[in-house]
Amino acid sequence: MDAFWTEPDYDDHELVQLVRDPKRGLTAIIAVHSSHLGPGAGGTRVWHYGEPKDAMRDALRLSRGMSYKNAMAGLPMGGGKAVILADQDRNKTEAMLHAFAESVEALGGKYVTAADVGITEGDIVTMSAKTSYVSGLPLDNGSTAGGDPGPYTALGIYQGIKAAARHRLGKNSLDGVHIAIQGTGSVGSGVARLAAKDGARLTLADINQTGASALADELGGQAVVPDAILATECDVLSPNALGAILNDESIAALNTQIVAGGANNQLARSHHGEQLAERGILYAPDYVINAGGIISVAMEYLCRSEGTPCLIEDVEARIGQIPQRLEEIWTESGSSGLPSDVIADRMAQKLIGR
Numbered sequence: 001m002d003a004f005w006t007e008p009d010y011d012d013h014e015l016v017q018l019v020r021d022p023k024r025g026l027t028a029i030i031a032v033h034s035s036h037l038g039p040g041a042g043g044t045r046v047w048h049y050g051e052p053k054d055a056m057r058d059a060l061r062l063s064r065g066m067s068y069k070n071a072m073a074g075l076p077m078g079g080g081k082a083v084i085l086a087d088q089d090r091n092k093t094e095a096m097l098h099a100f101a102e103s104v105e106a107l108g109g110k111y112v113t114a115a116d117v118g119i120t121e122g123d124i125v126t127m128s129a130k131t132s133y134v135s136g137l138p139l140d141n142g143s144t145a146g147g148d149p150g151p152y153t154a155l156g157i158y159q160g161i162k163a164a165a166r167h168r169l170g171k172n173s174l175d176g177v178h179i180a181i182q183g184t185g186s187v188g189s190g191v192a193r194l195a196a197k198d199g200a201r202l203t204l205a206d207i208n209q210t211g212a213s214a215l216a217d218e219l220g221g222q223a224v225v226p227d228a229i230l231a232t233e234c235d236v237l238s239p240n241a242l243g244a245i246l247n248d249e250s251i252a253a254l255n256t257q258i259v260a261g262g263a264n265n266q267l268a269r270s271h272h273g274e275q276l277a278e279r280g281i282l283y284a285p286d287y288v289i290n291a292g293g294i295i296s297v298a299m300e301y302l303c304r305s306e307g308t309p310c311l312i313e314d315v316e317a318r319i320g321q322i323p324q325r326l327e328e329i330w331t332e333s334g335s336s337g338l339p340s341d342v343i344a345d346r347m348a349q350k351l352i353g354r
């Protein structure tokens, strides 16, 4: 068997830890990809994996992704991620979460955790009983930032869409710009509401069709069946549901000038960024445009560590840098002829000293 460190998803990760506590029902992997810019920060995912090696692959890929995302967001944080290998029903218990949190605590701050798929704000509170290296805790009042990252992620995406409309369509406002949104959950609905205020024309889709229709009615948009959204004729396609939705087939069917949305890992394979560019579609690299949530979570953590209040205006100011970062990527992409996802990766790698 090849050595672990020659595995394709292993990218000189600084720390990969397997945590087992059978009595408390925990098997987890914690991965820190890079601490070049600060402690490895990224959420914990609870997932049922077919094979343990799939969990390892997820931890390795996701933690590297967090290094890139945090670096491009200008945060003094490295990249980390944890996965808890759950049963088929993804059951969680307090004992399991405590065991996990104790293992995070034992790393002494090398890894800072937060919510990801399968972890609720309540779970974060449970973990906080055993570790201080956790963020995304409920807010005491409305005057400080932090808590649920969804609205901050949506804010960054909305601003990124405005930047894309300026760059590609020459428009200074979203008034009349047609945005097709896949997924009307926490992030997608937030993007829809912000864009509607600017007069954008909205087409929405979600597998929860009742929810998508209700939101479309509220905002004066239109709802379509989930299968129709990717090929909808629009100015901006905003994927806010699943990853890996941009593949050979879906890219060939796209009828948009811009793809700018919050779903993680939208490109099914690395060459799909090039395919988008060949079709003349402006792509906002997902981990750059969707960084609003981690900006909030990281700044909440840093403020708590320093004992200072985390001000909403400071978080919003950092999120306000997302459009500029995208503009730099697109400008460099235009002058070099390289796809925007490749440019973003190169910029991120430089920032983390790789």
Ligand code: NAD
Pocket (backbone or CB within 6 Å): 149, 150, 151, 153, 182, 183, 184, 185, 186, 187, 188, 205, 206, 207, 208, 226, 240, 241, 242, 243, 262, 263, 264, 290, 291, 293, 294
């Ligand atoms: P969510 O669960 O609140 O919403 C996702 C929505 O997508 C749900 O309403 C779901 O029904 C819908 N959906 C699932 N499959 C679909 C399909 N095939 N077609 C149409 N709709 C479908 O999740 P969220 O927090 O809004 O996150 C959305 C995406 O953004 C995810 O990919 C997530 O990883 C990413 N993201 C979220 C955050 C955050 O702060 N919440 C931060 C960064 C990235």
